[in-house]
Amino acid sequence: MSLGKKQELFMRLLPRLIDKAHELGFEIRGGDLFRSPRVFGYVGESKGYGHKRSGHKLKLAIDLNLFKDGKYMSETEDHRELGEWWEQQHELCRWGGRFNDGNHYSLEHDGVK
Numbered sequence: 001m002s003l004g005k006k007q008e009l010f011m012r013l014l015p016r017l018i019d020k021a022h023e024l025g026f027e028i029r030g031g032d033l034f035r036s037p038r039v040f041g042y043v044g045e046s047k048g049y050g051h052k053r054s055g056h057k058l059k060l061a062i063d064l065n066l067f068k069d070g071k072y073m074s075e076t077e078d079h080r081e082l083g084e085w086w087e088q089q090h091e092l093c094r095w096g097g098r099f100n101d102g103n104h105y106s107l108e109h110d111g112v113k
Helices: 003-023 076-087
Strands: 027-030 060-066 092-095 103-106
Touching: 003 027, 003 076, 003 103, 027 103, 060 076, 076 092
Parallel strands: none
Antiparallel strands: 027 060, 060 103, 092 103
16 A cells, blocks of 8 residues: 555544544543654654654654543553554554554554554
């Protein structure tokens, strides 16, 4: 599947992820979605913060900051139920809890998560 088609798929799946988070009782504050190469470098280039092979650089990842009863849920374990649900939505869905980045939700492209 082309990068463009994966970006479209990601945007189609993203509202479901947000709805599921609300269904689980979370409020959400958005985190990183796209990391511009002007600031963060291109895929494979380390510039700024974040992994040099980040799905954010491909418009295929988002960080969701979850809150419950006004408390920021900062631990990977806090995201487990949502992350495992996300992984079941499509064979390309990846959850950052598998690589120590619990609030990261993405689609894989050429090994980039």
